[in-house]
Amino acid sequence: MQEKTGSQVLLNAKRIVVKVGSSLVTDEGRGLDAAAIGQWCQQLAVLVKSGREVIMVSSGAIAEGMKRLGWATRPKAIHEQQAAAAVGQMGLVQVYESQLRDNGVGSAQVLLTHADLADRERYLNARSTLLTLLQLGVVPVINENDTVVNDEIKFGDNDTLGALVANLVDADALIILTDQKGLYSADPRKDPAARFISEAKAGDPALEAMAGGTGSSIGKGGMITKILAAKRAAGSGASTVIAWGREPNALIRLTQGESIGTLLLAQTPKNQARKRWMADHLQLRGSVAVDAGAAVKVRDEGKSLLPIGMVSVQGEFSRGDVIAVHDAAGSEIARGLANYSSAEARLICRKPSTEFEKLLGYTGEAEMVHRTNLVLTS
Ligand SMILES: Nc1ncnc2c1ncn2[C@@H]1O[C@H](COP(=O)(O)OP(=O)(O)O)[C@@H](O)[C@H]1O
Numbered sequence: 031m032q033e034k035t036g037s038q039v040l041l042n043a044k045r046i047v048v049k050v051g052s053s054l055v056t057d058e059g060r061g062l063d064a065a066a067i068g069q070w071c072q073q074l075a076v077l078v079k080s081g082r083e084v085i086m087v088s089s090g091a092i093a094e095g096m097k098r099l100g101w102a103t104r105p106k107a108i109h110e111q112q113a114a115a116a117v118g119q120m121g122l123v124q125v126y127e128s129q130l131r132d133n134g135v136g137s138a139q140v141l142l143t144h145a146d147l148a149d150r151e152r153y154l155n156a157r158s159t160l161l162t163l164l165q166l167g168v169v170p171v172i173n174e175n176d177t178v179v180n181d182e183i184k185f186g187d188n189d190t191l192g193a194l195v196a197n198l199v200d201a202d203a204l205i206i207l208t209d210q211k212g213l214y215s216a217d218p219r220k221d222p223a224a225r226f227i228s229e230a231k232a233g234d235p236a237l238e239a240m241a242g243g244t245g246s247s248i249g250k251g252g253m254i255t256k257i258l259a260a261k262r263a264a265g266s267g268a269s270t271v272i273a274w275g276r277e278p279n280a281l282i283r284l285t286q287g288e289s290i291g292t293l294l295l296a297q298t299p300k301n302q303a304r305k306r307w308m309a310d311h312l313q314l315r316g317s318v319a320v321d322a323g324a325a326v327k328v329r330d331e332g333k334s335l336l337p338i339g340m341v342s343v344q345g346e347f348s349r350g351d352v353i354a355v356h357d358a359a360g361s362e363i364a365r366g367l368a369n370y371s372s373a374e375a376r377l378i379c380r381k382p383s384t385e386f387e388k389l390l391g392y393t394g395e396a397e398m399v400h401r402t403n404l405v406l407t408s
């Protein structure tokens with residue numbers, strides 16, 4: 031792979047996930063920093079209007095909830111943290127909604143849990159909802175759904191959530207805004223001689239040794255979760271920038287190619303990364319055979335697979351499972367995530383989408399496998 035330079039990565043990034051931590055959003059727990067959120071929203075709006083797709087992953091619900099409930103310290107009991115998150119999330123999304131609206135851009139609240147992304151069907155649903163929001167020019171504002179998770183199954187910190195969202199939507203870049211200029215060779219709060227790292231390879235084990243835990247009383251993960259998030263994001267080909275959230279116009283300047291913060295470069299190109307992910311992580315549950323016309327559309331023209339082009343369905347699978355696509359000669363041409371179960375697929379095989387509602391009792395996607403969930407294997 032051609033080595034990408036830092037400036038190229040963000041300059042060319044079309045789909046970007048931005049993550050901001052609790053300490054920034056709530057100004058170290060002093061309450062929601064509407065001015066800071068306003069600055070980011072203004073920049074997000076500029077990016078959306080210039081044709082980029084952006085997702086905001088924002089922490090701050092627990093910190094804001096604590097303030098609203100008059101609690102000075104983070105409660106130990108999970109149920110109290112969950113209650114604080116439910117209170118604080120109200121304020122958090124209100125600020126994002128109004129600031130984005132003032133900048134002429136729509137917003138949407140999305141709350142996710144680990145289980146949502148581990149379950150194939152929910153993964154697919156979350157993915158298609160987010161991609162639809164992006165197509166509509168709306169900015170999804172994501173947080174963990176703290177109400178329904180406990181410690182064992184929590185993302186725990188939103189750095190991990192940001193990376194999983196970057197994986198989920200095949201983002202080109204993940205920007206993690208925090209209270210430091212980026213990664214240093216040691217925690218700068220403890221070691222004034224720490225050296226700034228401007229660029230490194232995502233996943234380099236040496237980085238993990240440099241990163242410590244959180245330095246603030248409000249943040250959860252510290253630098254180590256950011257380093258691990260960069261490694262995870264790189265798994266689907268996204269490079270990560272860790273930058274200071276109060277750096278003026280940071281998001282705009284980064285996307286203009288300016289070098290700000292620490293860039294952790296993904297080593298695998300996006301399409302190859304997704305192919306590997308599908309090959310490695312997902313068990314093949316079944317297959318569909320397609321006619322010559324559909325094979326050309328999928329293999330040569332970069333199109334989705336429509337049920338009308340399918341001639342038969344093999345195996346038993348559910349929505350969200352990985353299936354193979356075979357041509358008329360029986361050779362595998364692609365793999366992808368099925369939008370319909372095998373039973374549904376048998377009903378709509380060879381049928382145009384106008385008949386789906388009559389056959390299934392509801393209107394689902396027009397595609398059996400959407401192009402964005404499909405990789406060619408031949
Ligand atoms: N090597 C390092 N470089 C920079 N910051 C570090 C490093 N190791 C630990 N930290 C700490 O990580 C903190 C940022 O993480 P955290 O408090 O969780 O913020 P956020 O709420 O933005 O996720 C910094 O304030 C710093 O004290």
Ligand SMILES: N[C@@H](CCC(=O)OP(=O)(O)O)C(=O)O
Nearest residue numbers: 051052090091092188250251
């Ligand atoms: N869901 C939690 C976020 C957890 C957290 O503290 O994350 P972070 O500050 O990004 O390390 C909240 O909104 O308070």
